[in-house]
Amino acid sequence: MEEKKLIIAKSITQAVKLKDKDSTFLSGGTEINRLGSLVNVNNLISIKKLFLNEISLAKLEEKDGKHHEYVKIGAGATFQSMIESEIVPDYLKTACYFMSSRTKRNMATIGGNVALLRDDSYLLPTLLASDSKLEFSTGRIINLDNYLIDNDKYKDNLIVCFYVNSKTFVSSKRYSNTAASHAVITMSVGWSRKNGFKVSLALKNSGVYVFPELAEFMDANLRSTETEFLNHFKSTKDFRIKDDMYGSADYKRYLLGITCFDLTNAVKTMREEVKK
Amino acid sequence: MINCKVNGKVCSFNVDPAITLRDMLFYNGYRSVRDSDDGEGFCGSDTVLLNGIPVYANLVLAGEVEECEILTAEGLGDSSHLSIVQKALIDAGVVQSAYNSPATALLLTWLLERNPDPTKEDIKDVLSGIFIRDAGYEHYYLAVKLARDKIRYGTYRTKISPTFRSDLDIIGKPSAKIDGANLITAEKSYVEDFVDKDTCYLVVLRSPHASAYIKSIDVSKALNVDGVIEILTAFNTPETYYMQAGQGNPEPSPHDRRLFNMKVRHVGDRVAGIIAETKEAAEKARDLIKVEYEVLPAVFTVEDAMAEGAPLVHNGIVEYKTGAPEDLNLYNKKAGDKREGKVIYQFPLHADIRKNIAASNKGEIGDVEKAFSEADAIVENTYQTTQIQHTPLETHICYAKMEAGRLVVYASTQVPYHVRRIVSWVTGLSENKIHIIKTRVGGGYGSKQDILLEDLTAYASFVTKRPVLCHYTREEEFIASSTRHPMRVHVKIAGKKDGSITAIYMEVCANTGPYGNHCLTVPMNSCSKTLPLFKCDNMKYDLKVYYTNTPPAGAYQGYGTPKGTYGLMMAVSELAEKLNVDYKDMILKNHVEEGYMLEILKGLGEGREGAVVPVGSCGLREAILQGCDMIQWGKKVKTEDPDWKIGKGFAMIMQGSGLPGLDHSEAIAKLETDGSLIINSGGADIGTGLDTISAKIAAEVLKMSLDRITVISGDTDSCVFDTGSYASSGTFFSGNASLSAVNNLKEYILDEAAYQLNESKKHLVLIAPGAVQSSKTGKILTYAELSHNACSGSGYGQLVAHGVFTTKASSVPYGAHFVQLAVNIRTGEIKIQKFYALQDAGTPINPEIALCQMYGAVMKSIGHTLYENMILDKKGKCINANMTDYGVPMINEAPEDFKCVLIDVNDKYGPFGAKSISEIACNGAAPAIGIAIHDAIGVWINSWPMTPEKILKALGKI
Structure with missing residues (x-):
């Protein structure tokens, strides 16, 4: 790989113009500049001076x-x-x-x-x-x-x-070994009058997901008990999950079920409190 | 050219804009901006203020700071003009190994400027990006209180620490650590600060295989890289066998390695050392070396290693310096390939490398089997501990250069004299040709007791005649440093209905990894520092240590004791439950007391016969009783949230104070011509305040003020021999050597004063500040006058005294650690609500520093118990070899209510009654937490780390 090059973009137009396959926009730097960064490009286009x-x-x-x-x-x-x-x-x-x-x-x-x-x-x-x-x-x-x-x-x-949207009700939970460790699971459940429930997930060594089908079940009140959530995540094939250094697949599936149940209840409580 | 303001001054830096801000600053003289994590944004040693906001300088690129304002810790004050916050941090005792202390001063100054009255949560938030391994976080809250007092009232109103020994002026009272000002202001302190600009760089090509013979190494292309000077391999380095453990000579560890071996034995093992004029050239050359391996099957656990027909980690020729068995020739006929090399024992360790056994030992007192047969209840369990990394903020580093025909080695080490011996062995130079300079050490915890890179760096400089720097990456710290031995501790324990413990059996199987550093003594410690806690007539132990192909194991603070204590105290708690006896009552009934003869120690020497001694000063019972009161033992706590269950647990603990009969310390005390004092101590201050201990001892004995005393330590040219800082020996051994030297100097001063005053010595006394007074005539002779006269042609010459300390006496620190925690029965999460550590450290010479070491050690052991674990893949590669994935505890993991208490006990043998302090504090958390988890939710977690997943499994949730 060639030596890394830093370009300080002076305008949005310049930043966009400079962007190619071998470059990336550099913002805070906490991911791109750190050891273990997954970004592997030669040119960094700093957008700090754009004051966005x-x-x-x-x-x-x-x-x-x-x-x-x-x-x-x-x-x-x-x-x-x-x-x-x-x-x-x-x-x-x-x-x-x-x-x-x-x-x-x-x-x-x-x-x-x-x-x-x-x-x-x-x-x-x-x-x-x-x-x-x-x-x-x-x-x-x-x-x-x-x-x-x-x-x-x-x-x-x-x-x-x-x-x-500040009117949406959202509850989130993050699981990690220590507070400073990478998250194993970060899950959120949201609810809005317009769109109903929404469940999203970042799962280490897997990806980021939104579960529209699950949300539909929740909207229809077909997933409301802890057991139903546990069973859903025990068997769902909506995402890739495996045993790794962050825990077994069984453990993670269990946590997803429990957490989704808890977050849903938290969102429902928020909703009720507003109604009052 | 980057133009910016640094510490208020306009600066221009001619650097590549794509380098990090940290590199731009550090290599232009801003030493406070250090790097502990290779730019991971974790430890915070690289913290600076950028336009008034704290950032990690490693994560900012130089080009981004054009026209910005930067404040580094150098901008706060220098060692002669400390800022209020810098001074408060020193006074609070948190400036210890201090690698990122300047960064903490910067952050807390920033906080106090924005918020003059911060809450605990505010302080916690600001320090959330700082990793502290040595002193814990509790006294940072104290430091902020002190600084706030000083700002508000002009003086401290908050008590820094309890004081001890009212009969003494300086000992047992808090006083600033004597090197604190230099450390907090980032004056030249660590190895990296002494590197010359013309240095060459040594990088190491490491094995990708856990076990393989090296068939060939082609370095031709690598040697052609511009700037490459030399490439060292097994084919061009000496066949000298040695080991890397920094232990007394002859060592109870096998000599089972060379600088480079023909067989690699773990992923990360040395294959080649590349010396080049730039680091980039060395790394480029490393990538061009072609190695042909013959890959071999490997073993990673003791179970793998002990299996019939298991691959052998060492299968070469065995030799003994003494005590060779009669059938050695026959044994050696079974040796394998020549590339296996040799294993040389200094004396028998009861090993059998053809079964992967690196060492073994066993012993017994009383009749254990009979006691088991007569017991009312027996508990038998196996406890598993994991491989743990020390994670010092300063990774291993060494700088070596040839100067005037001598090899000068700057080392971040706990054992300068052992480093000199090993360097002498590998280079063939006699010790007078080698000068080891122990700099300040940015965290050791046992890992710097081993000579892990000094051997190779010194050799590289010796053969190339060039200055050579080797600095481990954080990944190398995991894969090529030393670690805590993983152990399997099997405990069988018996008791009677009245709560008496009648028999204990401990079987310890330890995994020493590919080389036998500390292989016998660490597991022996699991028994020798646990069984003597109990008044039990029937005890038996059986230790076996196995070679495997994991990353190497070695010394780690607490040595084998945390693992033995974990197994044994968990089993005692389970036995109490089985006998329906309160655990506290069982402990009180069975713990040792002063005067109890410790027969079990007979077989538990350091590979040799141990000494049966009585229990000396012992604050154990007081620690237990006071701790039980503090935690309200027996009172059940309930929560409103049904998901969270509360439990309490505690464990009694012990350690040692050095190795009686083996350790050896010396010091010289020298009165200078103006009456000031220099102590040359062989002891190695690794940030723990050992130099301050020597200074305070001298100040107490000689009635001097601390600012008139300088301590030079760990320099093999100017100081005298000391075995080093390990096995909790610093205060007890090196401190006693300093005491011996100043006591001798006191006599010389009185002799000289008697001569100069023409009076009888019996009428003379020392008075403060630094003078001799005649009780007969009232005349006063200051040390300045006395020393000047002694050195001015008519006296007897400069007053120099030598002190030596060796002993067979044992000063054992005791204590008890208490936990209250909450366990979530639905998610398995654990929260430590309360942690109370109570310890008898004899007379704590530096009480505020001692307390911080307790906090730090407890935090480490909480980490080992709950979070930390080196994870290897199926091929033996560590897959979490970085700070984020490994999982060390930081301020967010600290117990909500955390208290360390020093039990006031005056020891007979320690200097002014002092015993050791910090190692013992690693021993209590694991059993106390394990017992508290059981109290909370009724399950026993018998392995480290006690993760939420294990909790959920034990509860049958998954």
Whole structure:
């Protein structure tokens, strides 16, 4: 491999123009620059000087023709800045805290964490469960689900911001050996009036998933007891799972069932509390 | 060119923008920005403030800081002008091995500037990106309180630590560690700070196979790489057999390796050493070396190794320096391929390499079988411990160079004199031609008791005549360093209905890996530091140590004791349950007390006959009783959440204070011409405050202030022999040697003063600060006057005293560790709610430092018990050889309520009554946690680490 080259992008246009197969956008650096990084390219295009870190309220027009309010979070916003923001929803702050190191949270960005699609991602399950959207430098806005499903199509695009719905109920849980270890499982369950339940998962050595079928069962109240959730995850073939150094497949399947049950109940409780 | 402000000054750095900010700063003199994790963003040694925000400098590229403002720890203050936070950290006792102490000072300064009154949670948050292995985290909270006091009131109002021995002025009272200021301000301290610019680099080509013969090595292409100077392999290095354990000579470990062997015995074993003018050239050459291996079957567990027909890890010629068996020639006829090499024993270790047995031992007192047959209840279980890495913040490092015909070696070592001996063996140089300089050590915990890279680095410099630096990567630390021996501890224990323990049998099978470093003594420790806790007339032990093809094992803080204590105390708890006796009552009924004769020690020497001695000073009972009160033993705690169950557990513990009859320490005390004092101690301060102990002892005896005393230690040219810092020997042995030297110097001072004052010595006393006074005439002669006179033509010359300490006396520290924890019965998660460690350390000379060592050791053992485990794949490769995957505990894993307590006991033999402190603190967590888990949910977890998955399996959930 040739020596690594760093280019500091001075504008979005320049950053996009520089992007090719042998380069990647460099944001916080906590994944790309670290030992064990899965990113293996020669050219790094730093987007820090683009200052894509604003957090504000924004309205988006949706299919129903109405304007819905979202929290707009710049792709360069750090985990810590989201925690310190008064408008970022608590469920996303919880996910930011999954990164245990404050120093790392000062560096890691929402855009970087999403774009890398890591199977131990801190934020992806939460953002997926909350039906978040993202916007590319082209101005195009898509659902995060689509970014995940059609990643080959979108991966070279520069994400400039995210739209997060603060009215969605989301509960998330992360399992790891120690707080600073890679996550074995990060699972989120979300519920919104418009879309009903949504279950998402980052599973180490496997991938990132959304389970629409399971959500449909939950919406129809066909999955509501602990046993039903345990059985579902015991037998489902919706994802790859294997014995590895993070635990046996049986253990992980069990945890998924228990956790999905608990998170669903937590979301239901939130919903009930709001109703009151 | 990168332009930025560093510590308020405008700077320009002519560097590649793609290098890390850490490299840009460190190699331009900002030593505080260190690297403990190869840029993993884990340990925090590389923390700086970038535009006022803490970041890991390893994860920022130089080009990104153009026009930015950077603050490094150098910007806080220098050693003559410490900042309030730097001083508070030293005073709190947390500046020990101190590799990332400057970074913690930076973070806490940042916190206090933003928030003058931080909560515990605020401090925890700010330190969440810092890994501390030596001192734990508790006294960081204290340091913040001290700094806050100083800012608010101009003085400390918070008590730093308890004090001991009111009859003494300095001993037993907190005082700043004497090297604290240098360490916290990142003055030249560690090996990497002494490397010359013209250094060459040594990198090692390591085996990808767990077991293989080397058929050939083609280095021709590698030698053609620009800058490559030499490539060392088994084909061009001496056939000298030695071992890497830093133990007293003759060592109770087999000499079973060369610099490079013709057979590789683990993934990561040495194949070739490449010396080049740049690291990049050395690494490029490494990639071009072609090695032809003959791959052999391997064994990874003791069960594999003991199986009939198992592949043999060593199958060469066996030799003995003494005590060879009569049938040795016959034995050697069964030797395999010549490439197997040799195994040379200094004396018999009861080994049989044709069965993979590296060492064995057994012994018995009383009649164990009879006691078992008469018991009311018997418990018999097997306990399994795992392979654990020390993870010092400073990875292994050595810098060697030839100077004036001598080999000078800068080493981060616990054993400078053993390093010199081993370097002498491999180079053939006599010891006067070798100068070992022990620098400050950025964490050892036993791993730097072994000579893991000093042998090769020194040899490389010797043959090339070039300065050579070798610095382990974090991965090498896992695969090519030493680790805690995995062990299988089988315990059978019997008792009567009245709660008396009547028989104990321990069978220990240890996995020493490919080489026999510490192979006999670590498992012996599992018995010799556990069985003597009990007043039991019938005890038996049987130890076998097996060679395997795992990464090497060696010394680790606590040695074999944490594993033996885990098995034995778990079994005692289970026996109490079976006999329907309260565990506390059973412990109180059976623990030893002062004066009890320890017959069991007869067979438990370091490979030789052990000494039967009585229990000396012993604060065990007080530790147990006080701890039971603190944890409210017997009072069940319930939670509102039905998923969480609460349990309590405790374990009694012991260790030693060096190796009586084997360890040996010396020191020189020298009165300088202005009346100040230099102590040249052979002891190796590895961050634990040993130099401070020597200084405080001298200050106490000679009535001097600490700032008039300098301690130079671990330098083989200027100091005198010491076996080193291991086996908890530092305070007891090296401290006693310093005490002996200053006591002798005191006599010389009085003699000289009597001569100069023309008075009888019997009328003279030492008075503070540093003077002799006549009780008869009232005359005062300061040390400055006395020493000046002695050295000015009419006196008897400079006052220099030598002290030696050896002993057969044993000063054993005791203690008890208590846990309250919560277990989630649905997820298997465990939370340590309370941890109370109570220890009798004799008179703690540095109480605040002693407490921090207890916190640090407990955190390590919590890690070993719950999280840490080196995982090997089927081919013997460690697949979690990095900090994130391995799983060390950090501040988020610390117990919610964590207290360490020093039991006040004055020992007869220790310097001013001191015993050892830190190793013992590794012993209690595993059994205490195991017992508490059982108390909470009714299951016994008989293996490390006690993971949620094991909990769920034990509960039948999966």
